[in-house]
């Protein structure tokens with residue numbers, strides 16, 4: 170177990186529910202959600218549908234299940250899905266996209282974003298039966314492995330319009346849409362508007378112990394509800410989780426700006442080290458992904474040395490390290506973590 174005094178920057182999923190969130194969970198009104206009778210889950214789903222400007226929404230246990238369910242309902246086995254390079258569905262879901270939805274993912278663009286031209290070039294022609302049909306386009310906003318970058322909304326609108334024109338469905342993996350909203354100044358509804366289906370997560374910046382949601386048309390959400398059941402993700406007295414999500418939405422959304430400031434500060438501290446390759450402009454939200462220059466220690470060594478000094482960061486590749494700011498780390502702790510990393514990288 171990690172020492173409680175460690176400064177844990179491995180992920181924004183490591184947050185523990187605050188006493189106030191736990192009180193809201195304890196007080197939650199509950200019922201059997203599979204009968205549609207959990208009032209707190211119903212309230213959360215209505216709230217999410219409203220926030221994202223979609224007719225309906227459902228709660229799911231995890232962001233991975235939300236992505237997998239979305240892929241299943243928006244495609245058929247053998248289809249092709251256009252995704253950003255190093256997207257979560259391709260890299261962090263254990264091959265689920267192939268195993269569950271039976272789709273092949275085609276990565277396009279660079280550093281989490283892509284252009285209409287790249288989409289156009291990647292859509293397989295429908296003219297010959299040898300080609301897999303390209304039926305879905307997915308955008309991840311913010312993009313995890315690219316350092317939490319925000320996909321520019323003008324480009325999102327153009328890309329989704331092109332996708333629609335070419336008969337592709339559109340899906341937004343918005344696990345950190347809250348961060349994209351705070352960073353861009355656009356509402357979650359504006360960011361979600363171009364898409365047929367949208368996933369959001371409660372267990373990251375919002376600090377809830379679990380849960381995600383999918384939003385879309387009534388038809389899509391009905392199909393997603395069936396798939397969720399197939400995956401074993403339909404819950405019973407789920408209001409305890411839904412209450413945490415509602416609490417996080419109410420109390421932990423605006424404060425994400427603080428996480429973004431802390432990440433910027435840490436990036437500034439690290440970017441000054443010759444051993445670090447980091448584009449300051451890539452740090453737009455709460456994630457810092459930096460590369461270790463040739464001649465510097467490798468990621469596993471740095472992670473181990475930092476851990477011995479009470480700072481937890483993650484190795485994202487042999488020479489790539491990720492640090493994430495969140496609710497459970499203060500500005501002073503981030504400063505301290507930055508000082509430790511700088512010393513190790515000197």
Ligand SMILES: Cc1ncc(COP(=O)(O)O)c(C=O)c1O
Nearest residue numbers: 231232233234257309313342344
């Ligand atoms: C962009 C993105 N999508 C989906 C997920 C999956 O969420 P979960 O860990 O709840 O399965 C994550 C998790 O970090 C993520 O970063």
